[in-house]
Amino acid sequence: MWQYRGLIKNLTIAELKNRYQNTSVGFFWSILGPFLLAIVLYVVFKNLFKQEENFAVNLIVGIMAWRFFANGTMSSLSSIVSKPSLVTKVYIPREILTLSTVLSNLICSTLEFVVLLPIIFMLIGKMPATVILFPVLHLLYFWLVLGGGLFLAALFVYFRDLSQIWEVLLNILIFCSPIIYPLSTVPAHLKTYYMLNPLTRLVIMYRDVMVAGKLPSLSDFGIVIGFGALVFLVGSFTFGKLQRRFAEAI
Amino acid sequence: MMDAIVVDHISKRFRIPHEKRTTLFHNVVGVVKRQFNYEEFWALNDVSFTVEKGETFGIIGRNGSGKSTLLKVLAKVLYPDGGWVSMNGRVASFLELGVGFQPELTAEENVYIYSSVLGMSRKDVKKVYEGIFDFAELKRFENMKLKNFSSGMYLRLAFSTAIHANPDTFLIDEVFAVGDEAFQKKCTEKINEFREQGKTIVFVSHALDAVKSLCRRTLLLNEGRIVSIGDTEKVISDYLDMLQTS
Numbered sequence: 001m002w003q004y005r006g007l008i009k010n011l012t013i014a015e016l017k018n019r020y021q022n023t024s025v026g027f028f029w030s031i032l033g034p035f036l037l038a039i040v041l042y043v044v045f046k047n048l049f050k051q052e053e054n055f056a057v058n059l060i061v062g063i064m065a066w067r068f069f070a071n072g073t074m075s076s077l078s079s080i081v082s083k084p085s086l087v088t089k090v091y092i093p094r095e096i097l098t099l100s101t102v103l104s105n106l107i108c109s110t111l112e113f114v115v116l117l118p119i120i121f122m123l124i125g126k127m128p129a130t131v132i133l134f135p136v137l138h139l140l141y142f143w144l145v146l147g148g149g150l151f152l153a154a155l156f157v158y159f160r161d162l163s164q165i166w167e168v169l170l171n172i173l174i175f176c177s178p179i180i181y182p183l184s185t186v187p188a189h190l191k192t193y194y195m196l197n198p199l200t201r202l203v204i205m206y207r208d209v210m211v212a213g214k215l216p217s218l219s220d221f222g223i224v225i226g227f228g229a230l231v232f233l234v235g236s237f238t239f240g241k242l243q244r245r246f247a248e249a250i
Numbered sequence: 251m252m253d254a255i256v257v258d259h260i261s262k263r264f265r266i267p268h269e270k271r272t273t274l275f276h277n278v279v280g281v282v283k284r285q286f287n288y289e290e291f292w293a294l295n296d297v298s299f300t301v302e303k304g305e306t307f308g309i310i311g312r313n314g315s316g317k318s319t320l321l322k323v324l325a326k327v328l329y330p331d332g333g334w335v336s337m338n339g340r341v342a343s344f345l346e347l348g349v350g351f352q353p354e355l356t357a358e359e360n361v362y363i364y365s366s367v368l369g370m371s372r373k374d375v376k377k378v379y380e381g382i383f384d385f386a387e388l389k390r391f392e393n394m395k396l397k398n399f400s401s402g403m404y405l406r407l408a409f410s411t412a413i414h415a416n417p418d419t420f421l422i423d424e425v426f427a428v429g430d431e432a433f434q435k436k437c438t439e440k441i442n443e444f445r446e447q448g449k450t451i452v453f454v455s456h457a458l459d460a461v462k463s464l465c466r467r468t469l470l471l472n473e474g475r476i477v478s479i480g481d482t483e484k485v486i487s488d489y490l491d492m493l494q495t496s
Contacts, residue, residue: 007363007366014352017359021354083350085349087327088345089343090349161274245329247327248328
């Protein structure tokens with residue numbers, strides 16, 4: 001993979017350029033959109049969750065974290081199929097196509113969080129020191145998204161209705177994670193099952209380090225690492241098996 | 251002499267489904283109704299040969315004889331169902347020119363992308379960058395978006411980038427048989443130049459004259475099998491015989 005680093009870099013940059021080409025405010029759409037959504041959700045829910053501490057800022061952190069998962073997996077899904085000539089006309093390790101798509105999403109998402117920092121500061125009046133753990137969390141998250149992306153991209157070559165299925169699953173998943181509502185609203189008897197969702201733990205960790213100024217719990221950390229490793233192994237194994245016939249199936 | 255390419259008992263099977271099934275829904279229906287109908291078809295059947303380093307090697311045959319499939323297996327685009335291929339040195343495949351070109355980006359950006367697809371590092375591209383645009387005669391259009399290029403300019407840019415990639419082995423499908431006469435002449439000159447530099451070239455073509463003038467040895471394929479291999483003159487006469495008798 002190392003010998004292809006130039007290609008990975010070029011494809012990642014090309015992807016970013018393509019995304020924001022011909023838009024007047026470019027990258028700022030990707031911060032404006034979620035921010036407007038957060039304002040709408042805040043207005044709708046502020047009375048319901050008014051006893052929650054830092055509801056507004058937790059909301060926006062949750063939405064930003066969710067976006068990386070949703071956008072990352074959705075765009076990796078078509079990362080192979082959308083570049084047929086790079087699959088059927090020339091040999092490059094096909095993982096590169098998915099990797100560069102997830103990398104461009106990582107860059108976007110990181111920038112979104114960086115823009116978010118002064119907003120957090122404005123809303124809660126301080127900046128927790130634990131925020132320095134953000135890169136660690138984000139890399140861990142990247143690993144998980146890459147694993148899922150490889151799995152989806154490989155399957156999508158053969159099953160084209162996966163994009164519709166995944167869209168529905170994403171819609172279900174956002175309601176199974178504490179993104180638009182606080183964790184405290186989850187009924188106690190369901191909490192054990194609820195915590196099986198690694199995204200729940202990830203979102204909690206983001207809020208811990210970026211808003212509450214707490215160190216994430218080791219068990220959350222361990223479980224997310226374990227889950228990330230599992231998804232990555234399954235994803236790259238599936239991809240490796242299926243990629244042999246990509247050029248025929250595409 | 252070292253072998254640049256060793257092909258050992260390569261076979262490639264394609265499945266031709268009776269109905270195309272690319273959705274999960276159709277697959278589920280197929281399993282339930284037990285309708286997994288497909289025909290098998292051997293596009294390549296037990297093909298073995300070697301190409302020496304520095305040799306220009308031709309592959310000829312009728313349409314559908316497996317030429318392009320063979321080239322795609324050599325390029326690692328297709329995965330063989332049997333046998334193995336070993337390639338020495340850096341290989342660049344030209345099954346199509348301008349692979350990875352993106353219309354929304356500028357000519358400069360596309361040259362960097364295409365070169366890296368062909369296996370060049372950024373440092374190597376910088377060295378030949380001026381040469382690429384000089385050869386393509388497109389220096390003025392360096393910062394223009396590719397979507398505004400005419401098809402001729404597009405082709406010149408792609409070709410010029412491709413020939414500056416400097417691999418050890420070239421796999422060429424009839425891509426160079428495009429463009430006007432002047433362009434074709436340039437291509438033939440370039441291929442001759444590569445031969446003199448001792449590059450290995452595998453060349454798939456229907457243009458028997460080009461094969462005759464370029465290749466010392468040639469391979470004739472029919473229905474996925476080797477019909478004859480060896481001296482170009484002899485193989486071409488075998489091919490013409492085959493066309494007449496069938």
